[in-house]
Amino acid sequence: MSNCKFIDTHSHLDGEEFAADRDAVVQRAREAGCARIFLPAIDAASCQTVLDVCRQYPDYCLPMLGLHPEEVRDDWRDQLAQIKSLLTPPSTLLAIGEIGLDYYWSREFEQQQLEAFEEQVRWAVDMQLPLMIHCRKAQNELVAILKKYVKDLPGGVFHCFTGNEQEARQLLEFPRFVLGIGGVSTFKKSHLPEVLPACVPLDRIVLETDAPYMAPVPMRGQRNESSFIRHIITRLAQAYQVSEETICEETNKNVARVFGIQI
Ligand SMILES: [Zn+2]
Secondary structure, three states: OOOOOEEEOOEOOOOHHHOOOHHHHHHHHHHHOEEEEEEEOOOHHHHHHHHHHHHHOOOOEEEEEOOOHHHOOOOHHHHHHHHHHOOOOOOOOOEEEEEEEEOOOOOOOHHHHHHHHHHHHHHHHHHOOOEEEEEEOOHHHHHHHHHHOOOOOOOEEEOOOOOOHHHHHHHHOOOOEEEEEOHHHHOOOOOHHHHHHHHOOHHHEEEOOOEOOOOOOOOOOOOOOHHHHHHHHHHHHHHHOOOHHHHHHHHHHHHHHHHOOOO
């Protein structure tokens, strides 16, 4: 593959899965052409580990802070208070995330998820920071909340998009938002290679791993890492029938527009 540069917009590089060899993972990412890695938090404790890792790799790893929907429980207000105290000063903070709704496993905390999500959307509006959004089995509910703020939303990413054309169109109605495309696009049964070129223009996607999860083919089943994005670039270039350089250039432009990060 060409030596074009790209950005991993979503990696849980602070996770314990990387505790033993994080330096080597970052080294391989740099060698593969990964110019930045964005790290989402999932709860108050992980905000600290995300900030720690970002301090270890300054100007390379950039932090996003928020409460993930699967981590929303009865203590969600306390979690949000702790996270909010970390949002100032905002100079190094890239985005609010990852936040959203997830009813895949359980609806036990459905109401709390809705409230926690909306509160964090209001933070993003107040601070004019982009959003890193996680959504599973809850798109209609999520869209309903975002619509209330559509005029003031600074933009963001619908991360790990795996939906159909109708779902893509519904999300792309939010201006300044893009879809995060990862390893699923390389899976044999994925319909993304047809859905994306049919209804998602190249100026509406960014690249991501969601490491350590969602490793692309031919690494499927292994621990994912940012260097593996090259396989996603190859698959997307085939799907859109453009060069790999074009995939890198277009997604880098989209990252610059949404996050204000130039490489
Ligand atoms: Zn994630």
